[in-house]
Amino acid sequence: MKLTFRGVRGSIAVPGPKTLRYGGNTTCLEVRGDQGELIILDAGTGLYQLALTLFGELPVEAHLFLTHTHWDHIQGLPFFIPSFIPGNTVHIYGAFDPVDHKDIRQILSRQFEYCYFPVREAELKATITYTTLKERQVVQAGGVTVSNIIMNHPVLNFGYRLECNGRSMFFTGDHEQLYNIYPPGEEDWAEYQLYVNEKNKSITDFMHGVDLLVADTSYTIQDYPQKKGWGHSTFDANIDMARAAEVKALYFTHHEPVRSDDDLERVFQEALSRKKVAQYGPPCFLAREGLTVDV
Amino acid sequence: MARNIIMVYSETELFALMEEMPAFPHSGFRILQITNDINCPPKELVKVIEQDPIVTMHLLKLVNSEHFGLAKKITSIKQAVVFLGINTMKNLALGIAPMELLTGAKSFPWSLTSILRHSLTTAIIARKLARDLGYTETQATDCYVAGLLHDFGKVALFKLFPGRYEALLKQSENQGIPLSELEVREIAITHTAIGKLLGQRWQLPELLIHSMGGHHDSNLCATSPFLICVYTANLIADRMHRGAMYKQSAGSSLPAAMLQCLGKDLDALIASIGLIADEIDRALLLTTIREDGSMAASITHS
Ligand SMILES: [Zn+2]
Ligand SMILES: [Zn+2]
Numbered sequence: 001m002k003l004t005f006r007g008v009r010g011s012i013a014v015p016g017p018k019t020l021r022y023g024g025n026t027t028c029l030e031v032r033g034d035q036g037e038l039i040i041l042d043a044g045t046g047l048y049q050l051a052l053t054l055f056g057e058l059p060v061e062a063h064l065f066l067t068h069t070h071w072d073h074i075q076g077l078p079f080f081i082p083s084f085i086p087g088n089t090v091h092i093y094g095a096f097d098p099v100d101h102k103d104i105r106q107i108l109s110r111q112f113e114y115c116y117f118p119v120r121e122a123e124l125k126a127t128i129t130y131t132t133l134k135e136r137q138v139v140q141a142g143g144v145t146v147s148n149i150i151m152n153h154p155v156l157n158f159g160y161r162l163e164c165n166g167r168s169m170f171f172t173g174d175h176e177q178l179y180n181i182y183p184p185g186e187e188d189w190a191e192y193q194l195y196v197n198e199k200n201k202s203i204t205d206f207m208h209g210v211d212l213l214v215a216d217t218s219y220t221i222q223d224y225p226q227k228k229g230w231g232h233s234t235f236d237a238n239i240d241m242a243r244a245a246e247v248k249a250l251y252f253t254h255h256e257p258v259r260s261d262d263d264l265e266r267v268f269q270e271a272l273s274r275k276k277v278a279q280y281g282p283p284c285f286l287a288r289e290g291l292t293v294d295v
Numbered sequence: 296m297a298r299n300i301i302m303v304y305s306e307t308e309l310f311a312l313m314e315e316m317p318a319f320p321h322s323g324f325r326i327l328q329i330t331n332d333i334n335c336p337p338k339e340l341v342k343v344i345e346q347d348p349i350v351t352m353h354l355l356k357l358v359n360s361e362h363f364g365l366a367k368k369i370t371s372i373k374q375a376v377v378f379l380g381i382n383t384m385k386n387l388a389l390g391i392a393p394m395e396l397l398t399g400a401k402s403f404p405w406s407l408t409s410i411l412r413h414s415l416t417t418a419i420i421a422r423k424l425a426r427d428l429g430y431t432e433t434q435a436t437d438c439y440v441a442g443l444l445h446d447f448g449k450v451a452l453f454k455l456f457p458g459r460y461e462a463l464l465k466q467s468e469n470q471g472i473p474l475s476e477l478e479v480r481e482i483a484i485t486h487t488a489i490g491k492l493l494g495q496r497w498q499l500p501e502l503l504i505h506s507m508g509g510h511h512d513s514n515l516c517a518t519s520p521f522l523i524c525v526y527t528a529n530l531i532a533d534r535m536h537r538g539a540m541y542k543q544s545a546g547s548s549l550p551a552a553m554l555q556c557l558g559k560d561l562d563a564l565i566a567s568i569g570l571i572a573d574e575i576d577r578a579l580l581l582t583t584i585r586e587d588g589s590m591a592a593s594i595t596h597s
Contacts, residue, residue, distance in 0.1 A: 098363050099386040100577055134364025150365070154382035178377060181337040188338070188373070195377040202367075229337075229381070 001144065001164045001295040003212065004030040007046020008287040010174075010218050010232065010254035011072050018260035023289025025049060026072040027254060029171060029214065031295075033164045037142035040064045041160060041171050046289065047076030059087035063141040065148075066094035067173025068157040069107050077108065078117045088126035093139060093146075095156040096132050105130035133158065149206045151175040152199075153231040161207060162295075169295045170207035170247070171214045174254065177237035179228070204245040212295050213242050214287065217252035220267045235271035242282050253287035322347035323396030324440065330389045331436050337381040344372050344388055353391050354384070393418065393443050393578060397450060408579075409464070410449050413532055415578050418442035419571055420528035424557070427567070428520060438524045441506035445525055448490030448507060455489075456482055475511065487511060517552040527553060531565055 007013075007025035015024035026044030033039065040050065040062055054060050060082045067073060082088040094104035108130075112121035121128075131139070135158075139146045143165065148158035153174045161170045178196045182189040207213060218232035233241075235252060242250040255264055268286050271277075277284050325343045329335045344350050351372055358369050358379060369375045376384050397414055421442035425435040452460045463481055467474040478485045491508025499507075506525045509515040516526035527549060549561055557564060 096362055096364060098357070099383065099390060101362070132364075135366040137364070150378065152380050154380060156379070156383060181341070181376070181381070188341075192373050192377070195371075195374045198374075199377045231380075231382075 001034065001162065001167055001169065002032040002292060003169065003214075003295055004032075004050075004292040005046075005251075005253070005287045005289055006030050006050045007042075007044040007076070008253045008255055008289055009044075009072075009257060010216070012257050013045045013072075013075075014257040018262075021261040021288065022255060022264060022286065025289055026075060027067075028076060031144070031162060031169070033142050033144040035143050037144050038062045039141055039144055039146065039162065042067055042073045042173070043075070043077040043080065044072050045076045048079045049289070051076075051079065051081045054082055058082075058085065059089070061089045061091075063091045063139070063144075063146070064093065065139075065146060065158075065160050066092065066104070067151075067160065067171070068153060068155050069094065069097075069104075070155060070174065073173070074108065074111065078111055078119075083124045083126045083128060084119070086125040089129070090126055091129045091131065091141075093131045093133050095150075095158055096134075098156065103130070103132040105132075147206075149203060151203065152178055157231075159203070159207070161210065164295075167295050168210040169212040169214065170210045172216050172233075174231055175216045175233055176229070176231045177233045177241070200241075200244075204241060207245045207247060209246050209248075211248045212251065212293070213238075213245070213247040213249070214251045214253055215241070216254040218254050218256050220271070223256070235268065236275055239271070239275045239277065239282075239284065242284075243280070247282055250282050250284045251287045251293075252284065255286075322350050323392040323394075326350070326388050326392040327396070327436055327440055330385055330392075331433060337376065340381070340385055340388065341372055341376060344384075347395070350388065350391065350395050353395070354387060357387055357391070390578065396440070396443055397447070407450065407453060410446055410453070412575065412579060413536065414443050414446055416532040416535060416571070416575050417445060417525070417528045419574055419578070420531050420568060421524045423568055423571075424524040424528060424564070425521065428524070428557070430520075434521065437500075437502060438521050438528075441502050441521060441525045442528050444503055445506045445510040445529060446486060446490070447493060448486030448488070451489050451493060452478070452482065452484070452486055513550045513553070517550055517556075520556055523553045523556050527557065527561070527564065530561065531568065534561075534565065 006028040008022060009019070009024055009026050011026070013024050013026050025046035027042040028044045028046030028050060029041040030050050031039040031041065038060065040047065043064060043066065062082065080090070083090055092104060092108065094107070096103055097107055109121045111117060112119065133139070133148060135150050136147060145163045147161050151157045151159045151172055151174070153176065157173045157175065159170060159172045159175065161168060178199055180189060180192050180196055182192050215238040216232050217235050217238050219227050219234045221234050221236050224234050232254065238250060238252065252268065259267070264286060272284060322343050326340070329339055329343065344354065354372065354375065355369060357363070358365065358375050365378070367378065369378060372384075393415055394411065397411060418439045422435045422439040425438040430438070459482070463477050464474070466472065467477050475485045475487070487508050487510065491504060494504035494507045502519070502521055505515060505519070505522055509522070510525055510529050513526065516522040530549070549557070554560060559567065
């Protein structure tokens, strides 16, 4: 497989001189299977950059997997030009909304309502299919096998595992390291910790041994205490998770919108030395818009 | 034609009757209160839920239902928080709190659906009116709860006179006879009277006692802006239910003091409220989980 980062920013797009090197678009990953299958993970504003590259290969068949439907992960969707062109096919997959009781089509169709967007969903010319996924439901997209697990975020968020010809990768979507809501010593701490350990293990088992892990790394350990419960992880927690899951390489993404390129590189280097990555691995990288890596 | 025996209750007889009533569902109330606070510690929410076996059971039923699509069976609230996240659990708890508050029942009797719908509608409108009047979110939630509970007396009578009270409700609706008239004639007690007694017995805040006991008393309600919201919301909910017929329904205009407080008459208020059917349906959805964990296929206006 080949992975190209089309958007690596978290929360909101931040174009400008301070984000030129790593990019200002929000989450979108383009993955190509060995037969050229097009798998897209999330539809942040980076999706538009991807759309512009697709005109040379019409008609397009795209498999779009949404980790969750917070704005920064769907904002590019109405501007995914292949959806407007007859002959193209877009398969959209995502989780059910258990609170408002909506399937993925109902959730997304709101984006195309009159007050938000000039074109109605029904008027999209491409063939669009919607699949509301259950946890661990397996989807075959050409030669690429895609499966999912619920991560930890303020809304149901799927982490996706992709496999193709013996190679594999995992994308967390938005994910906060699990934590105990009870202080140590309190009566309920131990029981809660059991579940935390169980969930952690199910996540690391699920991504175990992947060749490449892309992880939501919004925060530094200094940021984290003020941002606890907001649904995003730290460099340090992701390095720990990658080691526990014995992944072969780790890419940090969902960069904080306030982080300039220089700041990002600095906090990245600090984390690497604090966690002794050079010594204990795994190889770690910053995701950068436009960067293509072989999986 | 068999004539119903008119019963007149002594205070003692009434309290004896109410022994059969459930205790006040504090957890539903607490959930609505604490979810209002964005900084509410997760463990507080977990505690409130865990203390109430009915809420716990409903939440577990919900997260394990087919629609949720979880790969793993969830057996405790703490586990659900770890596996689904605190925010999802918080929103689910918020969704089922109204039913808990209104019925306290282990399973929801289908015949109560129309009372539930009317109560939710009143609650949602009362909250909206309070917000429009510029009250804080906490005060708006108080109005929501007051609206939700205003007809609790009906739920009580429903339980005290199974079958019979349902027939009264139908008769009132079909023949257009005021419910309180029928209540006095047939069972010698009104839903507001028993609502007030319950509210006092549970030592609820005054707003709730007045709402349960005095929501048809325009003089009483005119004394508090929050009661005005409940009184008005109740009228609007009634009109919405009657739908096309509402133009003909007379005698439901607002007293001058309320008009002054709200700054609009009933028609203007209805117009400003806009479409809330979606919001009500959504609220009802979570309250209609069947025993087997599935959901009602569709919610009908009973
Ligand atoms: Zn995000
Ligand atoms: Zn998010």
